[in-house]
Amino acid sequence: MAAEVGHIAQLLDATLDPHQHRKAENALKKEEAKTGYSLTLLNIVAAESLPLKTRLAAALAFKNFIRFNYVDEAGNYKLPADEVATIKQELVGLMISSPPSIQSQLGEAISLIADSDFWKRWDTLTQDLVKRLSPTDYKVTNGVLEVAHSIFQRWRPLFQSNELYEEINHVVNIFGEPFVQMLGVVDQQIDANKDNQAGLKGWFDTLSLLIRIFYDLSCQDLPPVIESNFGQIVTIFLKYLSYTNPLFDGDDEETTPVETVKADICEALTLYTTKFDDDFNPFAEQFTNAVWNLLSAVGPEKRYDLLVSKALNFLTAIASVPRHAQSFNNEAIMGQIVEKVILPNVSLRESDIELFEDEPIEFIRRDLEGSDTDSRRRAATDFLRKLLENFELMVTQVVFKYIEHYLTQGAADWKAKDTAIYLYLAIAAKGTVTAAQGVKTVNQYVNVVDFFQQHVAADLVGDEGVEPISKVDAIKYLHNFRSQLTKEQWQAAFDPLIKNLGSTNYVVYTYAAIAVERVLYLTKDDGQHLFSRSDIEPFAKDLLQHLFVLVEKDTSPAKLQENEFLMRCIMRVLIVIKDGVVPILDAILNHLITITNVIKANPSNPRFYYYHFEAIGALVRYCGNANASKLEARLWEPFSYILNEDVTEFVPYVFQIFAALLEGDRSAPLPDNFKTLLVPLTTPALWDVRGNVPGCARFLTAIIPKAAAEIQASNLLETILGIFQKLVQAKKTEQNAFDILEAVVASFPGSALDPYFVTLLTIILNKLQTNPSDSYKTRFVRFYHLVSARVEAGYGADYFIKHSEALQAGVFVQIYLNIILQTTSQFARPVDRKLGVVSFTKTLCESQSFAQRYQKGWGFTCNNLLDLLKNAPKVTAGHGDEIITEADVDDIGFGIGFTPLNTCKRGPRDDFAEITNVESWVSEYLKAANQRHGGAIANFANERLADEAKQVIATYLQ
Numbered sequence: 001m002a003a004e005v006g007h008i009a010q011l012l013d014a015t016l017d018p019h020q021h022r023k024a025e026n027a028l029k030k031e032e033a034k035t036g037y038s039l040t041l042l043n044i045v046a047a048e049s050l051p052l053k054t055r056l057a058a059a060l061a062f063k064n065f066i067r068f069n070y071v072d073e074a075g076n077y078k079l080p081a082d083e084v085a086t087i088k089q090e091l092v093g094l095m096i097s098s099p100p101s102i103q104s105q106l107g108e109a110i111s112l113i114a115d116s117d118f119w120k121r122w123d124t125l126t127q128d129l130v131k132r133l134s135p136t137d138y139k140v141t142n143g144v145l146e147v148a149h150s151i152f153q154r155w156r157p158l159f160q161s162n163e164l165y166e167e168i169n170h171v172v173n174i175f176g177e178p179f180v181q182m183l184g185v186v187d188q189q190i191d192a193n194k195d196n197q198a199g200l201k202g203w204f205d206t207l208s209l210l211i212r213i214f215y216d217l218s219c220q221d222l223p224p225v226i227e228s229n230f231g232q233i234v235t236i237f238l239k240y241l242s243y244t245n246p247l248f249d250g251d252d253e254e255t256t257p258v259e260t261v262k263a264d265i266c267e268a269l270t271l272y273t274t275k276f277d278d279d280f281n282p283f284a285e286q287f288t289n290a291v292w293n294l295l296s297a298v299g300p301e302k303r304y305d306l307l308v309s310k311a312l313n314f315l316t317a318i319a320s321v322p323r324h325a326q327s328f329n330n331e332a333i334m335g336q337i338v339e340k341v342i343l344p345n346v347s348l349r350e351s352d353i354e355l356f357e358d359e360p361i362e363f364i365r366r367d368l369e370g371s372d373t374d375s376r377r378r379a380a381t382d383f384l385r386k387l388l389e390n391f392e393l394m395v396t397q398v399v400f401k402y403i404e405h406y407l408t409q410g411a412a413d414w415k416a417k418d419t420a421i422y423l424y425l426a427i428a429a430k431g432t433v434t435a436a437q438g439v440k441t442v443n444q445y446v447n448v449v450d451f452f453q454q455h456v457a458a459d460l461v462g463d464e465g466v467e468p469i470s471k472v473d474a475i476k477y478l479h480n481f482r483s484q485l486t487k488e489q490w491q492a493a494f495d496p497l498i499k500n501l502g503s504t505n506y507v508v509y510t511y512a513a514i515a516v517e518r519v520l521y522l523t524k525d526d527g528q529h530l531f532s533r534s535d536i537e538p539f540a541k542d543l544l545q546h547l548f549v550l551v552e553k554d555t556s557p558a559k560l561q562e563n564e565f566l567m568r569c570i571m572r573v574l575i576v577i578k579d580g581v582v583p584i585l586d587a588i589l590n591h592l593i594t595i596t597n598v599i600k601a602n603p604s605n606p607r608f609y610y611y612h613f614e615a616i617g618a619l620v621r622y623c624g625n626a627n628a629s630k631l632e633a634r635l636w637e638p639f640s641y642i643l644n645e646d647v648t649e650f651v652p653y654v655f656q657i658f659a660a661l662l663e664g665d666r667s668a669p670l671p672d673n674f675k676t677l678l679v680p681l682t683t684p685a686l687w688d689v690r691g692n693v694p695g696c697a698r699f700l701t702a703i704i705p706k707a708a709a710e711i712q713a714s715n716l717l718e719t720i721l722g723i724f725q726k727l728v729q730a731k732k733t734e735q736n737a738f739d740i741l742e743a744v745v746a747s748f749p750g751s752a753l754d755p756y757f758v759t760l761l762t763i764i765l766n767k768l769q770t771n772p773s774d775s776y777k778t779r780f781v782r783f784y785h786l787v788s789a790r791v792e793a794g795y796g797a798d799y800f801i802k803h804s805e806a807l808q809a810g811v812f813v814q815i816y817l818n819i820i821l822q823t824t825s826q827f828a829r830p831v832d833r834k835l836g837v838v839s840f841t842k843t844l845c846e847s848q849s850f851a852q853r854y855q856k857g858w859g860f861t862c863n864n865l866l867d868l869l870k871n872a873p874k875v876t877a878g879h880g881d882e883i884i885t886e887a888d889v890d891d892i893g894f895g896i897g898f899t900p901l902n903t904c905k906r907g908p909r910d911d912f913a914e915i916t917n918v919e920s921w922v923s924e925y926l927k928a929a930n931q932r933h934g935g936a937i938a939n940f941a942n943e944r945l946a947d948e949a950k951q952v953i954a955t956y957l958q
Contacts (some may be wrong), residue, residue, distance in 0.1 A: 095141030176225030617903030750794030
């Protein structure tokens with residue numbers, strides 16, 4: 001065991017070294033497969049003789065191991081029962097005794113285990129936690145409460161369900177009373193330790209955790225134990241909202257535990273205001289006054305930022321309840337609010353200016369994306385907007401007095417002008433600023449274009465004496481109100497905007513890039529882009545060149561990929577100019593390949609490289625058909641390096657782009673370079689990484705039709721069908737599995753699949769019996785139709801019938817009547833309905849079984865065909881001029897899976913693209929077959945169809 005611990009500890013240390021980390025990570029993957037790996041990691045975490053960084057790396061590795069290897073999709077354990085039992089037995093105690101940095105990792109691991117096991121498979125946990133609570137040792141108690149909070153906070157975003165309430169009741173019954181008692185104990189301990197800094201801090205941390213758990217326990221419903229002790233809880237909350245202690249004075253930067261507790265209380269009060277107002281109503285006024293006094297007393301220091309934002313969130317919640325909101329409905333009170341709460345929290349502070357100068361990218365992210373949700377400015381704006389919602393005219397009039405005052409001061413003081421513009425932005429916009437359109441609705445009492453021309457435009461255009469932050473304010477104004485400007489107004493603003501890309505100030509040129517990108521994305525009501533390709537083509541070359549210079553200014557990997565906004569702008573320009581990029585394609589490729597070669601050494605900003613690969617995808621999408629060989633030749637070197645070195649972050653993107661290159665021209669032969677990927681593409685390890693699966697499946701699907709000969713020569717068909725078998729088992733990858741299987745059926749003759757078809761059907765039908773999803777049924781039926789329609793390649797309905805009957809006599813009729821006919825009638829996509837038409841038509845004309853054995857089935861098939869033809873499917877081909885919306889990066893969940901590239905999006909697969917008019921094809925096919933079979937089709941129709949159907953089919957046979 002000791003040797004094992006030593007070996008894995010060495011590997012963990014190596015993962016922290018940038019030169020060795022990939023090798024070490026691969027070696028750890030091999031260790032993962034061994035029994036007891038998780039327990040070895042826990043032994044390393046527990047070994048106090050090892051350095052903290054090693055123990056922390058082990059805790060992180062343990063958490064990730066649990067995430068992927070604890071249970072399967074169905075919730076069954078993937079680890080041996082004794083290993084599971086030992087983990088549960090040891091983990092809580094180990095977490096409680098660990099240093100804080102390790103605690104948070106183990107806490108997440110416990111939360112992951114709780115996801116599958118709590119509470120029924122781990123029903124002793126709550127009792128175990130209660131037993132460990134200590135009234136005298138805050139270290140132990142805080143460890144226990146960390147575990148409790150990490151489990152209970154999972155309830156916050158969940159929808160109501162009986163299982164959820166059962167779990168919460170289980171916890172409340174065991175944990176509720178001890179929780180209330182502990183609140184009292186902590187209150188006493190804080191009083192007892194008022195002169196002891198270490199003790200005071202420890203017990204304040206305990207109080208903070210208790211208040212978070214108070215929120216957890218109440219997040220779905222008001223627990224009886226809290227309801228019956230509400231008076232005691234309210235007293236404690238009010239006491240600590242106004243608590244001060246000189247021991248915590250001193251540092252203006254760091255938030256102290258007192259502010260944290262007050263912020264936690266405000267967050268809990270916000271929940272109660274929005275969710276349990278009837279219960280909370282008697283205390284609302286008391287708390288509103290307490291929070292108001294708190295806000296009036298705190299200064300601008302950074303340590304109060306979180307507290308101020310949570311306190312303002314509470315006031316916003318109060319203003320959202322009509323009976324409470326009326327207390328703000330008074331011009332004098334509104335003036336007080338603006339003066340005492342809004343203005344101090346929206347004015348620029350020294351710390352903002354320092355951030356602007358020293359960490360510009362952080363300034364931009366906070367300002368733009370709402371990653372400043374806990375910032376004073378954001379919270380004050382939300383409060384002001386809520387008041388505006390209730391009392392639009394009064395708030396506008398009150399705030400305008402301050403805007404005019406600050407504009408007057410702004411002639412000599414740019415900071416005052418910044419405040420004026422910020423206040424204006426806050427009251428002019430109604431509702432949220434959307435990522436796609438900016439501000440959609442505007443306050444009826446303001447005119448945003450007039451205000452821009454009078455007070456803001458000069459800062460956008462001017463060079464001399466304009467502060468960088470004033471420039472940013474002007475650009476941000478345009479960015480926020482972009483939907484409110486006409487195209488003519490935008491054309492006037494576009495040149496100065498592009499000129500600001502030449503600024504030497506990082507925030508100014510980045511904001512200019514953000515605004516340019518969002519305007520190019522902007523669409524009119526008819527769905528067309530406001531700026532078309534012809535508008536932007538004249539200056540696209542210079543614009544792109546300049547953006548690349550900005551990106552490549554610093555060539556260290558971390559610095560080069562720091563600014564995703566520049567890369568997003570490059571991507572957008574390439575999407576808008578489409579194949580207008582061809583004259584400068586070489587130069588653009590040079591830049592994108594240079595960037596790829598720098599960042600592949602150390603991918604660190606997922607947004608940047610996502611936009612980067614979308615930009616390459618745009619070149620493939622719009623220039624791929626005419627320039628496929630050039631793109632393939634240029635991208636091969638950097639991309640094959642990524643695959644060989646297994647740069648895991650980039651592998652899924654590379655496969656999507658390679659697939660899009662191959663799909664561009666179906667008739668083109670497979671380039672030699674791609675042939676070398678066939679064997680690596682079929683190695684099992686590649687498919688074990690879930691994030692690889694969609695991209696690899698897409699590439700495999702694209703390569704199969706072009707490499708059928710090589711696949712047969714290398715005996716890879718069985719391996720590929722093995723990949724299908726692996727993927728079809730899991731719900732998340734079953735669609736990818738069918739993509740591969742369809743590519744095989746479309747590319748190989750029936751004889752090649754003969755040896756495997758019964759096995760394939762066994763796998764597919766077994767899953768069909770276990771309550772499959774609708775999408776699984778659809779894919780199975782689509783697969784059936786593809787087999788049934790490929791008569792010329794030796795398949796057809798009879799091929800399917802022969803193999804399914806070999807599996808089990810009589811099974812085909814059940815499947816056909818209950819699944820195939822029913823599901824086909826529910827097909828939504830034109831391409832699927834078209835495949836159904838081709839399949840049914842060929843069944844009526846070519847199947848011996850339907851001609852002789854299944855005479856009723858022939859009639860059913862014909863009726864279903866006629867139903868599909870009532871609204872004959874029309875399939876539109878290829879890439880239209882559709883708007884490409886890149887994924888919303890915050891929704892993607894980077895690092896844990898697969899991110900689709902929208903520029904490489906594949907249209908639905910049409911296996912009979914040559915059939916353009918479905919009805920005339922059916923008519924021609926039926927007539928030709930009827931002739932071939934000496935009038936048999938017409939005879940079957942007369943014998944087997946009802947009168948109405950006879951008449952309809954006759955029109956196709958004439």
